[in-house]
Amino acid sequence: MTTPVKLSDWQRVDDEECRQAAQVLEIVGKRWSSGILLAMARGADRFTAINTSVRDLTSRMLAVRLRELEHAGLVDRVVIPTMPVGVRYRLTAQGRDLLASLQPIAGYTHRWN
Amino acid sequence: MTTPVKLSDWQRVDDEECRQAAQVLEIVGKRWSSGILLAMARGADRFTAINTSVRDLTSRMLAVRLRELEHAGLVDRVVIPTMPVGVRYRLTAQGRDLLASLQPIAGYTHRWN
DNA sequence: CTGGATCCCTATCGATACTG
């Protein structure tokens, strides 16, 4: 009934990789982070668009999280020099890769809920 | 150079699943959580064994996290009625499945570090 | 050995208001 589990894989990863994996989890595990990334994966690329597509997210927390995600290399901030200035947020290749790597979680929640 | 990315997968998962996935990430994303699960995956099953195998982890935080993980269904607390009482912690099937689902993260960190 | 109880500090977060 449950999935085949290859727990032994975690015996093989060295401690440095685990440390980095933990760091990644601490970033995407913060409140709003995954919602923001998901909204962006689904096409939202403007501050306001992301803000309204994540329920109960305040502009303050969106700004904070976007800075964190940008710092982590997951999101790119693109300024378009128009009048007034336009700003777009896009997932980097790294961000898209992370989202893809997070995909099995969806399978997990489907199995256990 | 980068991995093939199937971002579109996230278009298919419904909002409820995403909400639950976010919840899971918030649990394992907390400090110490992933380290504790990893230590258990590697065989530590006693309070003290887990405590010493995760660097800088205090007994207080271990107790707190173990309760959270137990409540989340990832860890089982087994009391052995000896004198004095022995306690063992084991990953549940759900916990092992989650760790397996987290496995791609190791690949991600390997690619981007 | 397996934690629980306290104390106390800090980081985080929500609400609200404001701006180029």
Place this chain on the structure above:
DNA sequence: CAGTATCGATAGGGATCCAG
């Protein structure tokens, strides 16, 4: 539109001591 500034509440977490 895309944020910043400020404030007050609360939760998280480290240190320490204690107990069955």
